[in-house]
Amino acid sequence: MRHAPWSYSVDPYEIFTYLMENPRIPKIEIARKFNVNPKTGQIWWDAAIQRGIIRLPIFRRKSFLNFREYFYFLNVEDPHELYEEMQSNLDGIMYYSVQTGFSNFQIVSTKKINPPGEIVLFGERSDYYVSTPRNCTFQTSISLIEKKLSSLDLFKPTLSPLVYHNEVFEEWDNLMERIYQKLYNNFRRPIREILRTTNAYSDKIMEWIRNRDTFGHTIIMYFPEGLAAYQPTTYCIETEHDSVLIDLFSCLPASTIFYRLNKKLMISTFLPFTLEGKLIARKTLSVLRKKELAGKYTNSIDEYDYRP
Template sequence: MARIPKWRHSKSPYELFQLIVEDPRIPKKEISRKFNVNLKTAEIWWNHAVERRIIIPPIFRRKCYENFKEYFYFLNTDDPYKLYWKMQENKEITYSSVETGFANFFIIAKSPIEPEGDIVLEGNRSDYYVSIPPDHDFQTAIVKMRNKLKDLDSLEYFPSPLLSRNYDYEPWDEKDEAIFQSLCNDMRMPFSRLLKETDTYSDKIMKWFRGRDEFGHTITMFFPEGDSSYILLRYFIDTNNDSLLIDIFSELPTSAVFYRLGEMLVISMYLPFSLEGRMIVREALSTLKSEELVTFYTNSFVEYGYRPD
């Protein structure tokens, strides 16, 4: 486990994270103004947060519309190592990872594929829901989660945000697609570079930015100790109570990613290596199962993954 140097700046990384969540393209000059420091200091703070992977800079993912489908495959294959390298040669693959547990390989593809191995779960993912972590430590999170589990009837239920649509998002043209492809892994791309890459006009880009919440998610992730200080686990849960699980697991001080594949709720969680930090999830799911709010659950540990630039 990598050791992250202590944060020694007067503003916490969480305060910086809050600014980025509010405005993912906030200029560093504006950060310096809000924090009442000079530009060089603001740049140092931002660079430290990103280099230590305390803040993962914002990316953009489209919502689940018919013309934006992504194809997810969890499978067991005889040789995950070889398949990992093979998938990097396939331009249709946008992400792949080697895992241990429920499945030993995971693929996200732009179009349907026939992967090598036995598929254990596949489908088009729903919309995402990514938690905005509270500014507290894991011990506090555990206490809050246990308190919620003791009084489940008091929790407010809300409709699941993990929607899937069987119709296209319109209008959507080649310029919209070009803007998306340029920004999907870098929402902070400089405007001048974006203009050049997309060969489009500024009004079109500004309209795309203003309307982006209709068709996608801007995702900024936060890890108080840097993401290498946590273990990435995926949980696969048979439940009809999405909002309840989102409420409970959003108490974690690290970003959690929620989505649906058919009947299964999938949650990617970054947990500490400590025993208590990992046991709390099992404790919560066991409690929910005993209350018949969860029917089944299992998980996988993510060993390593690859995403093309």
């Protein structure tokens, strides 16, 4: 569903910036920062969320041995039938989607499973890296990417953030798990509700929130035209040069997600439904192949998904 253009006096990117600083910032505090009354602040917030410009923060754990997530990319006979069947058996399932491309169905699970169909790609997820989008037009981002592509020899690589933690996060206990279950798909869930449903003390909850960066990622996503204006696409790339690809794809004005499945770099992009939107990712990967910074790659388009 496409929405009418943003008509409010505030730039939604500014709201996103405050949310990045404090993912649980009260709406009344957002109003104060813009020096407007709470009702106006609420209208702006509701519009940004409802239009899919800003996605509510979620939380994902890092790749410690006791937090591993298993990603399955499949080719199944009837993707939609599996989509409906899985809703009745969600044990350990975090996410699944119907796709078109190298895979026609994806499953993310906290347990190893025996899925139907052919397993095209399987792996344990590394830590995530999520870009902080630039506040610019898509055309400006293309120009920036092309400029960087023309001067790749000057790029100074850095260590990849897409690491695996080959140890157990020892401090994790049952209360921490219950708090996580309340926050992982909505990091802004009210403290009062967490207290009521987990039997955790408020001090325990606040300690969990304060220390969360040691064991997980708070993910906040931004889509300047609204999520419906973009085609979600997952790229699977052979490369040992994560930092180059992260630098290039982070130029985009919509959020981009990076992770590894063993030897494959996975990039979840959100690009416009235009020729330029389809072209820029493949052009980038083509140039990187010629420079021997990337090898073979393929992609799948996400059609629709389910998040329990």
